[in-house]
Amino acid sequence: xxxxxxxxxxxxxxxxxxxxxxxxxxxxxxxxxxxxxxxxxxxxxxxxxxxxxxxxxxxxxxxxxxxxxxxxxxxxxxxxxxxxxxxxxxxxxxxxxxxxxxxxxxxxxxxxx
Amino acid sequence: xxxxxxxxxxxxxxxxxxxxxxxxxxxxxxxxxxxxxxxxxxxxxxxxxxxxxxxxxxxxxxxxxxxxxxxxxxxxxxxxxxxxxxxxxxxxxxxxxxxxxxxxxxxxxxxxx
Numbered sequence: 525x526x527x528x529x530x531x532x533x534x535x536x537x538x539x540x541x542x543x544x545x546x547x548x549x550x551x552x553x554x555x556x557x558x559x560x561x562x563x564x565x566x567x568x569x570x571x572x573x574x575x576x577x578x579x580x581x582x583x584x585x586x587x588x589x590x591x592x593x594x595x596x597x598x599x600x601x602x603x604x605x606x607x608x609x610x611x612x613x614x615x616x617x618x619x620x621x622x623x624x625x626x627x628x629x630x631x632x633x634x635x636x637x
Numbered sequence: 638x639x640x641x642x643x644x645x646x647x648x649x650x651x652x653x654x655x656x657x658x659x660x661x662x663x664x665x666x667x668x669x670x671x672x673x674x675x676x677x678x679x680x681x682x683x684x685x686x687x688x689x690x691x692x693x694x695x696x697x698x699x700x701x702x703x704x705x706x707x708x709x710x711x712x713x714x715x716x717x718x719x720x721x722x723x724x725x726x727x728x729x730x731x732x733x734x735x736x737x738x739x740x741x742x743x744x745x746x747x748x749x750x
Binding site for chain 1: 639641670672679680682685692693695727729738739740741742743744
């Protein structure tokens with residue numbers, strides 16, 4: 525069965541520093557991969573998605589993620605953290621376009637002024 | 638506003654009771670997904686409907702049921718409620734395939750006392 529592992533339940537960075545949130549997946553077929561963000565008391569919002577086109581995917585709010593098949597990874601990065609980036613981030617996988625998304629446990633990002 | 642509407646936003650009920658959560662998908666989306674979010678289990682997929690028919694089932698308890706109506710809105714029925722059912726319940730919708738990404742509602746917070 526497909527699964528997603530997010531390393532680090534809580535990541536803390538200084539404002540202006542690099543953001544790196546890790547995601548590794550297991551899937552028997554080339555997957556579809558997603559990053560979602562959840563702000564307090566809100567639903568999840570799609571940040572970006574990988575659907576087998578370019579391996580480097582650019583999303584909203586300056587985030588991007590790189591699909592690395594050899595490492596089964598899809599890490600999320602942002603060059604410079606902003607206070608407004610503080611939220612919970614979820615990585616998700618779907619092994620085929622028709623299979624419901626499986627989410628990781630989430631990583632809470634804190635940004636320190 | 639994501640376009641996915643969930644009601645009610647908050648629900649407090651006693652053990653043993655039955656509640657109904659409602660979801661209206663984004664205009665044009667045919668698929669509806671229900672997820673349960675709790676601190677210990679994370680985001681767990683419950684069930685998917687596509688154009689009125691059940692398409693996929695996840696970790697949904699037998700005490701829980703759902704349906705999608707001809708106007709595409711969906712309802713999640715939770716019965717014989719237990720304390721452990723307290724959680725955030727999210728509805729999401731997508732066009733036809735999961736790889737397009739989901740649009741989430743803001744959720745219903747259920748508290749069982």
